[in-house]
Amino acid sequence: MKIALLGNPNTGKSSIFNLLTGLRQHVGNFPGVTVEKKSGFFTDGSQRYAIVDFPGTYSLDPRSHDEEVVSRVLRDPKNKDYPDLIMAVVDASRLENNLFLFTQLYEFDIPIVLVLNMWDVAKKQGVEINIERLKELFPDITIVSTNARLGLGKERILGGLKSIKVRKKVGFMGNVIPEKSDDNESKREKAKARKEKIETIIKQVQTKSKKTKESRLDAFFVHPLWGYSFFLGILLVMFQFIFSVAAYPMNFIDSSFGQLAHWTRSFLAEGVLNDLISEGIIPGIGGVLIFVPQIALLFFFIGILEETGYLSRVVFIMDRIMRPLGLNGKSVVPLMSSLACAIPGVMSARTISNWKERLITILIAPLMSCSARIPVYTLLIALVIPEGYFFGFINIQGLVLFGLYLLGVIGALLTALILKLLIRNKSKGFMLLELPGLKSPRWPDVFASVIEKVKIFIFDAGKIIIAISIVLWFLASYGPGDSIHIAKENTRKTERYSKANHDEKLNLESSAGLKNSYIGQLGQFIEPVIKPLGYDWKIGISLITSFAAREVFVGSLSTIYAVQEEGDEPKKLIDSMKKEKRSDGILTYTFASGMSLMVFYVFAMQCMSTVAIVKRETQSWKWPIIQFAFMGVLAYVFSWITYFLLT
Amino acid sequence: MQNSLADCKVGEEVEVLSIEDDFIATKLIEMGMTENLKTRVVLIAPLGDPIAIDIKGFILSLRKSEAKKIRVKKIGQN
Numbered sequence: 158m159k160i161a162l163l164g165n166p167n168t169g170k171s172s173i174f175n176l177l178t179g180l181r182q183h184v185g186n187f188p189g190v191t192v193e194k195k196s197g198f199f200t201d202g203s204q205r206y207a208i209v210d211f212p213g214t215y216s217l218d219p220r221s222h223d224e225e226v227v228s229r230v231l232r233d234p235k236n237k238d239y240p241d242l243i244m245a246v247v248d249a250s251r252l253e254n255n256l257f258l259f260t261q262l263y264e265f266d267i268p269i270v271l272v273l274n275m276w277d278v279a280k281k282q283g284v285e286i287n288i289e290r291l292k293e294l295f296p297d298i299t300i301v302s303t304n305a306r307l308g309l310g311k312e313r314i315l316g317g318l319k320s321i322k323v324r325k326k327v328g329f330m331g332n333v334i335p336e337k338s339d340d341n342e343s344k345r346e347k348a349k350a351r352k353e354k355i356e357t358i359i360k361q362v363q364t365k366s367k368k369t370k371e372s373r374l375d376a377f378f379v380h381p382l383w384g385y386s387f388f389l390g391i392l393l394v395m396f397q398f399i400f401s402v403a404a405y406p407m408n409f410i411d412s413s414f415g416q417l418a419h420w421t422r423s424f425l426a427e428g429v430l431n432d433l434i435s436e437g438i439i440p441g442i443g444g445v446l447i448f449v450p451q452i453a454l455l456f457f458f459i460g461i462l463e464e465t466g467y468l469s470r471v472v473f474i475m476d477r478i479m480r481p482l483g484l485n486g487k488s489v490v491p492l493m494s495s496l497a498c499a500i501p502g503v504m505s506a507r508t509i510s511n512w513k514e515r516l517i518t519i520l521i522a523p524l525m526s527c528s529a530r531i532p533v534y535t536l537l538i539a540l541v542i543p544e545g546y547f548f549g550f551i552n553i554q555g556l557v558l559f560g561l562y563l564l565g566v567i568g569a570l571l572t573a574l575i576l577k578l579l580i581r582n583k584s585k586g587f588m589l590l591e592l593p594g595l596k597s598p599r600w601p602d603v604f605a606s607v608i609e610k611v612k613i614f615i616f617d618a619g620k621i622i623i624a625i626s627i628v629l630w631f632l633a634s635y636g637p638g639d640s641i642h643i644a645k646e647n648t649r650k651t652e653r654y655s656k657a658n659h660d661e662k663l664n665l666e667s668s669a670g671l672k673n674s675y676i677g678q679l680g681q682f683i684e685p686v687i688k689p690l691g692y693d694w695k696i697g698i699s700l701i702t703s704f705a706a707r708e709v710f711v712g713s714l715s716t717i718y719a720v721q722e723e724g725d726e727p728k729k730l731i732d733s734m735k736k737e738k739r740s741d742g743i744l745t746y747t748f749a750s751g752m753s754l755m756v757f758y759v760f761a762m763q764c765m766s767t768v769a770i771v772k773r774e775t776q777s778w779k780w781p782i783i784q785f786a787f788m789g790v791l792a793y794v795f796s797w798i799t800y801f802l803l804t
Numbered sequence: 805m806q807n808s809l810a811d812c813k814v815g816e817e818v819e820v821l822s823i824e825d826d827f828i829a830t831k832l833i834e835m836g837m838t839e840n841l842k843t844r845v846v847l848i849a850p851l852g853d854p855i856a857i858d859i860k861g862f863i864l865s866l867r868k869s870e871a872k873k874i875r876v877k878k879i880g881q882n
Contacts, residue, residue, distance in 0.1 A: 215831075215834045215835055251861055254860070341830065342826050344830045348829075348834060375846070379847050473854060476853075589831055589832070590854075590864070591835070591862065593863075
């Protein structure tokens with residue numbers, strides 16, 4: 158039996174979904190749109206139920222993506238998601254508001270189980286609902302009451318499912334629902350008539366003994382001084398935590414996959430298959446999993462902020478600030494998350510219902526400097542920025558680092574401004590947002606959302622990331638004809654090679670290999686293009702390889718200069734880089750070329766994982782390609798200007 | 805005295821007289837705001853926009869541009 162779970166936002170619909178299905182959930186998209194579709198299964202011992210959690214909506218008026226999906230499925234019995242049963246979730250403490258959607262659902266001939274959720278909140282607020290009277294008014298549906306937040310009600314729902322009633326085809330307003338063809342005025346008339354009828358029902362079933370009081374915390378959360386300070390404090394704690402905690406599992410994943418690759422290499426017979434597995438596939442999978450700790454931690458925090466209701470207060474105080482940029486208050490969290498990693502940033506843009514605002518947020522998110530840029534920044538800063546202080550207390554190297562972050566933020570905001578003018582918008586920019594009551598988070602729901610996001614990343618974006626990793630591996634390991642073989646042979650004849658120890662010999666060989674691979678050739682091929690930025694072909698190679706992930710830049714340079722990294726501090730690498738000279742005898746890494754390179758890394762889309770997730774979230778290759786192109790242009794132009802001004 | 809909702813201060817109780825824009829009006833009806841509704845401004849964001857009102861226990865935030873289209877009458881004044 159197929160069940161459609163429907164209801165307003167903030168009614169505890171997801172809690173009910175999690176309660177029924179446990180973690181047996183699957184997340185995907187409805188065909189053709191970027192509306193999230195969560196589906197799962199549960200059983201009552203004898204019958205198996207397939208349940209789909211539809212997006213929370215206030216009505217069936219097909220105006221936004223979310224609402225259109227719901228009304229399209231319900232209107233078309235041939236649709237593969239067309240339900241045998243509607244489970245309508247209603248917040249008992251706000252019955253009057255919630256009945257609007259419910260009575261629209263009631264217009265269809267589909268059997269309904271009405272779930273009156275949050276029974277305890279209603280009681281606390283002095284709301285008394287006469288269920289018997291409600292049953293008389295809607296005789297052909299099943300009504301149950303639950304408290305999903307406290308984990309109560311699964312048995313009642315299962316019981317309700319056993320006593321499903323046949324619908325008598327009467328509807329609420331004579332089966333009238335809003336049509337796409339309706340103009341605004343007739344939609345308004347229909348809505349008004351429905352609302353008036355709901356009011357007569359409420360008078361019969363609901364009594365309210367207390368006046369609602371809003372929390373005093375709200376005055377604090379939206380206070381001009383305390384509100385913003387508190388938000389800043391929350392962000393600070395979040396980032397401290399992410400950066401201090403995520404590093405451990407990330408290092409563990411990194412070293413485990415290194416070990417695994419090493420082990421596979423020696424265990425399997427030598428050959429192409431061995432190379433493919435140990436150098437292409439295993440590092441590719443490792444490269445996907447390495448992002449999981451940051452994604453999980455960020456969504457853990459976002460989940461808490463969302464569940465408590467605080468997030469909507471952030472949207473409330475940030476909306477006016479973001480609006481001139483073509484964004485809205487909901488863009489704040491995706492952009493802040495992107496300071497750690499653009500992947501969760503792009504994924505969290507889902508909460509933005511306006512497509513244009515969501516798209517702009519996704520497009521600018523990777524311009525915020527993420528944690529993968531830090532190794533690149535620190536290496537280059539140590540290389541070309543002298544240690545010392547301005548006015549005796551401002552650390553110059555720190556100042557440059559701060560400047561790079563600031564450049565990313567300014568770049569993102571200015572790009573938003575330009576995109577606002579370029580992208581045409583069909584839907585009206587309005588923002589009616591509910592501020593749900595503040596409450597403590599329900600942990601199973603927080604963890605369910607973390608698992609959901611991690612799954613989306615691994616299974617949807619992961620495929621693309623591994624595919625690109627294998628292509629990059631191939632380009633770095635193979636070269637035209639015998640070139641790599643010959644280069645390695647030549648290296649073995651050199652004096653330096655004969656004097657070197659075992660490890661150094663391996664380094665020299667892989668250096669010769671990379672320089673003569675397809676990527677090496679490509680690096681030399683693009684040298685004329687990147688020369689105006691102050692780069693040589695060796696930097697060119699590293700720019701190409703770091704498309705896998707920005708921090709690969711450091712590893713690639715180590716390979717090219719045939720040096721070994723010692724722990725986290727690329728001491729030896731920095732020494733070779735300091736001595737490195739271009740073919741014309743000038744030092745490669747000067748203040749000008751180093752700054753130009755850092756500016757390049759601020760703007761360029763050097764991250765295949767972000768490309769993959771943007772493809773996943775926009776459901777097309779169009780936007781990631783456009784994004785890749787404009788970020789590349791920004792990087793090129795600004796690096797050129799930097800190099801030109803500093804030489 | 806007739807005002808728009810956008811001119812109200814925190815704590816002010818008003819009655820909705822009319823909503824000018826059909827599109828916004830439909831959305832508001834769906835979320836519980838009808839003409840004749842008695843409501844109260846609960847919060848105003850630091851920059852004076854958006855504002856939040858109480859619709860029978862449901863706190864709704866709306867932008868000033870939307871609030872401007874809602875004509876209200878202060879309760880207690882005729």
